[in-house]
Amino acid sequence: MKKEGVDINNEEEVKKFHDKEKAITIEGIREIFFKYCPNGTIYFNTGGAEINLPQWHDYNTHFELEDLPTVWGGYDKLPIRAKYFGGTGKDYLAMTGKFHCCWGEFGGFKTTDALKFEVSSMLTWGSKCSIGDQMHPLGTMDLQTYKNIGEAYSYAEKIEDYCFGVKETSKLAVMVNTNAKVNEGIAKLLLDCHFDFDIIHQNTNLNKYEVILIPDNYYLNETDAKRIQEFVDNKGKLLILGGGALREDKSQFAINIGLEYLGKSEFDKDYIKIESILDSPLLCYSSAHKVKGNGEILATVFEPYFKRTYKHYCSHSNTPNKAETANYPGCIKVNNVIYIAHELASNYFDFGNIYQRRYFEKIVNLLYTDKNIVASNLQPTARIRFVEQEKKHCYCAHFLYAPPIQRGSVAIIDDLPPLYNIETEVKVDKPIKSVKLMPQNENLAFEQENNKVSFTVEKFTSHQLVVLEY
Structure with missing residues (x-):
């Protein structure tokens, strides 16, 4: 900075210098990387997946939407980021951690219910899933960590085919x-x-x-x-x-x-x-x-x-x-x-x-009179999304509900209260053959009048996927 005459007491000058050097470094890394891995993927975890930092987006082959919702961005940071980066044409995934309070926390665990909800949320917003861990210096895997992650991923495995490559409605x-x-x-x-x-x-x-x-x-x-x-x-x-x-x-x-x-x-x-x-x-x-x-x-x-x-x-x-x-x-x-x-x-x-x-x-x-989805009997902290999955010839309605409670500095998913009788109306542009609860694979009664389909989810806890096949 001295060599280039940057005033270290001028925050704006220092930031410009930082951004310039950061860009030079990233470009150099990309050049070396693609020389040896021309079809490889690379992501720079320095604001590369923040909506408010668009100057770094083009350097990435994909986006990793990092968040530790218990203590960092919260459980509402993901939806708008996933919708934004889902519209860029590049692949994207959501990243959380198995940790309770901070990244790299040895001995810190979220519950399996919390991890399952976070993975369900990722899938609701169309994101591929990543759960972070940190290996012990002994180089051994912590089996409890992967048991917890496995329970969350076992749910993801049952519904993931409906969740990627979707189209907003x-x-x-x-x-x-x-x-x-x-x-x-x-x-x-x-x-x-x-x-x-x-x-x-x-x-x-x-x-x-x-x-x-x-x-x-x-x-x-x-x-x-x-x-x-x-x-x-x-x-x-x-x-x-x-x-x-x-x-x-x-x-x-x-x-x-x-x-x-x-x-x-x-x-x-x-x-x-x-x-x-x-x-x-x-x-x-x-x-x-x-x-x-x-x-x-x-x-x-x-x-x-x-x-x-x-x-x-x-x-x-x-x-x-x-x-x-x-x-x-x-x-x-x-x-x-x-x-x-x-x-x-x-x-x-x-x-x-x-x-x-x-x-x-x-x-x-x-x-707004032409709504794509209207659902009754939902608490404000419940979340809904309605998208089309053309590859599987269906529409997908997602329902999420697991209200976090603030304890100290940590937002915790502890209680999973069920919601009942979710009367739902969605707008479609195709005749619907069946409506099913997934992953239960249970048929739901439904009515279709022109482009409106109505059905009722009698009860759900944490996450429910409803698939409308055409």
Whole structure:
């Protein structure tokens, strides 16, 4: 760094130097590797499978989505990553560990129930499976480790043929960017509301979607703006969260949606009132992005009396709201576009407010009518996915439920409560011959009316695969 004149006290300069040297190193390794293994596969475990680090993606022949959900990314880190990297055209696998607290933990074990659930989750999201271990210095295998892993893999072996090479069926798609919090926040919202979703890539045909969701502070470059504008002009529906769909200089909307952007509110926090959700204003943990335009007001903003400071404050936490509404909307619908003024994805990632989730669900349902799967009697922490497996001539519905409990610094899968009477309706474009529970290979009663198929899963624990053969 000294030789190149890098100021080691300048974090930005040091990062640029680091990235340059890292790229040189990776390129050198690839050159040597492919010289001797021209058909080999190589993955660089240095941000190579993080959505928010796209500069490293092209160096890999495949992606390994590493996570230790008990203590690292949590059990909702995988779904959006698997959907994103599943759309790149490259192979991908999910990687967890047999460990309880950290990688390389000698004597640390997850239960077989936990490992089975994690493997089931990998398969639900279309990922091949990898469970990490660390060999003892004596060079002997720990047989208990492989007994536990074997029980998880024995379940995977029974259903894996239905889980790879699948095609998304959702008509709801999300744009993701380099903000990891926003990406995972929007995924948590969608997962908890049981909205199956797809991820938009640069080469994605937008015409197959009913609704596109642009999350918090997603700025549109000229190419993206043109694509989204064409989608909206062709009657596509758009949901924008606070600060989304702006130009890259943040000055104004990058697309014509009948709204003018006025900037972010000067307050640190404010309030929103949503009819049928709460009768009182609900606290928002970051303030609204102000817009102006003519449309249907779906939620109103209430400003606080003042911005809280050390010198100017009220009570223990936040300043209370004024009695009158603000002169800008909390949520507004203009034709086929809805704008939510607050950064709901970031808020939900940080605080998980249930009323904000219900608000989000209500707004999505106003736009999203052509759902690929709807299931009743599911808890918010249950997960669903509905895909097509063309190779086996079937559709596959996945149901997951094993709510983790936080004990100290560790999220633990301990209880496996069953869920009952999951009344399900899915959308298909082929006549269905049979509906089966797998791996039980039990036939389910079903009804098909045009492109809608309905069936009921009477009970399941942890994971259930339902196969609709055509």
